[in-house]
Amino acid sequence: MRRAHPQLFRAGRPADAAPVIGAAKVVKTRDELACIRRACRITDQAMVDVQAALAPGIRQIDLSARFLRKAFELGRWRACLNRSGR
Numbered sequence: 001m002r003r004a005h006p007q008l009f010r011a012g013r014p015a016d017a018a019p020v021i022g023a024a025k026v027v028k029t030r031d032e033l034a035c036i037r038r039a040c041r042i043t044d045q046a047m048v049d050v051q052a053a054l055a056p057g058i059r060q061i062d063l064s065a066r067f068l069r070k071a072f073e074l075g076r077w078r079a080c081l082n083r084s085g086r
Contacts, residue, residue, distance in 0.1 A: 038075070046070040 049070040050063050
């Protein structure tokens with residue numbers, strides 16, 4: 001990107017869009033709010049399922065699998081998974 005900079009931005013250094021983008025992200029549409037509420041309901045219900053499985057000796061990976069299984073049963077889809085670092 002650094003080497004391509006002169007070809008990409010002939011008029012000079014690009015402006016920082018963070019303030020504009022940040023402000024736009026604060027405003028949510030009705031559809032976005034409905035999606036957020038649905039995701040919260042799914043997460044809450046999946047966590048109830050995980051809490052019911054808590055017991056000495058249970059592995060974190062098994063609890064994570066239980067959470068994901070319940071979330072998918074309740075309507076979560078693969079695109080919802082947060083992949084840290086990507």
